Amino acid sequence: MNDPLHAHSPEALREELTGFPESTIQAMVELKSNPSPGAIEESVLRILEFYLPSGSETQIVGTAAETRLREDLGIDSLTFAEAAFKLEELFAIRIEHSELVDLETVGSLRQFIESRIAS
Amino acid sequence: MSHRVGITGLGFCTSIGTGIKAVTDSLINLRSGIRRVNLVPGIEVPVKVAGVVDGFDVGSTNPLAWTFPDGIEFDRTLLRSIPPHGVYALVAVREALDNAGLSDAEIRDGDTGLHTASSGSAMMTHHHLARLEETDWQRANPNGIVSSIAGTLNFNLAAHLGIRGNNCGFVSACASGSHALGHAFDEIALGRQKRMIVVAGEDCNAHSVLPFDGMRALSTDSDPAKASRPFDVGRNGFVAAGGSVAMILEADPSTEPVAWLGGWGQAADGHSIAAPHPEGEGLTRAMNRAIHSAGLCSQNVDYVNAHATSTIAGDKAEALALQNVFGNTDPGPQISSTKGLSGHGLSLSGLLEAAICALAINQSIIPGNANLTNPDPATTGLRLPTKTSSAAVRVALNNSSGFGGSNVCHVLSSPATG
Secondary structure: OOOOOOOOOHHHHHHHOOOOOHHHHHHHHHHHHOOOHHHHHHHHHHHHHOOOOOOOOOOOOOOOOOOEOOOOOOOOHHHHHHHHHHHHHHHOOOOOHHHHHHOOEHHHHHHHHHHHOOO | OOOOEEEEEEEEEEOOEEOHHHHHHHHHHOOOOEEEOOOOOOOOOOOOEEEOOOOOEOOOOOHHHOEOOOOOOOOHHHHOOOOHHHHHHHHHHHHHHHHHOOOHHHHOOOOEEEEEEOOOOHHHHHHHHHHHHHOOOOOOOOOOOOOOOOOHHHHHHHHHHOOOOOEEEEOOHHHHHHHHHHHHHHHHHOOOOOEEEEEEEEOOOHHHHHHHHHHOOEOOOOOOOOOOOOOEOOOOOEOEEOEEEEEEEEEOOOOOOOEEEEEEEEEEOOOOOOOOOOOOHHHHHHHHHHHHHOOOOHHHOOEEEOOOOOOHHHHHHHHHHHHHHHOOOOOOOEEEOOHHHHOEOHHHHHHHHHHHHHHHHHHOEEOOOOOOOOEOHHHOOOEOOOOOEEOOOOEEEEEEEEHHHEEEEEEEEOHHHO
């Protein structure tokens, strides 16, 4: 598998993730040397957790596939766009608006990561 | 039906202090907020001084990298969409709401409106557009617009506070804060809103300051103690400042306000994009309109907070306008520009100085003209104290002027005037 974070040195990754929890930053740095599909999925979900409403104790990692991102987790449209922009920056991909609209549940999010980032 | 407009809350996050007490102390002791700054690390630039807010490091384009003084913190979701001056505004508005005692229910009831003044954040605009261009115009930060354009303060503060009344931003360069306040007065006087929150703010960084150097408008003095010297013959340009001020207005308050806002007036020069009318023609009319709007005459004014920014043309034009309005009064009001202490806060300045007028009334002080050692001959006959003194201030006039010849003035009066 190719390095999914090829555009970023570990230092650039840290810069890009300033303000994120250290555990998330560390997971992303380790992902560069060990880009297994499982590690990619977990790292992406950790990044998305950062965008949950303040005070939320929810962990997307381990959440049931049918959990709805907007209704159950409270992710609004601007937050969704913000998280998508961060993934675009980190993984050098382009996420189309239509793809965002189709992401309704944690399960569809996992499928998206698998097909668009981890593949 | 017309309502009286009381100023019931003030909040400051400025170069001359964060909080009412710190700002009052700075005015009394002429403690300057102007510092030596390094606007572009590693590069020598012509501008060496600015009015900065102590304790805040908001130089990064990533809000998550910003640091604040002890005891001040912000929710991450609040920071993601604000410009650097947004944090100053949040600090100022918290203080103002706190000392006005407005409840969340009142703020959200539809009878509370919000007026803001800010020129936006050139630093954030530059960053987001540069990043967009780097990605061949493919990848735009979704918070890029709301964190940078003029209007950023009203977008963010209205959502954060839950404002359901009037929500509007004002852009008239250095008269913006004064327009925001003047039109807030109208909202209450005309019965459209019961309460108005008025907030003005500006960044202070290379992007917000250095473009003015191209206009030769900035002082290139490197001595913070001399660079801003309004009305002095040696003045050579203004010193830019950032920060924020908030003010709460209420209709017919049941408890004694800090001061009354008695009226306001505006008039434009019809003369130049940037230069003032050389005889201060528009400012003369704006002052007269404000005084008339408050039902007073020039003889009633005890104190004038001048706009004077320390530019050669602007201070002279204002001195002539003050001669026009007060030349026949005896002894005439005491007049000071507090920009010798604070620097020039651009969109922020009009509201900062209206708030200083409210403090002058509330604390019975006449702020002095810092750094004024050799007054311009155009000021002959005007009373320009160089030290702050204790004196009852019944009526204060606040002047401001902006690009395009906008002139806006407010009249504030003491609760003791009834």
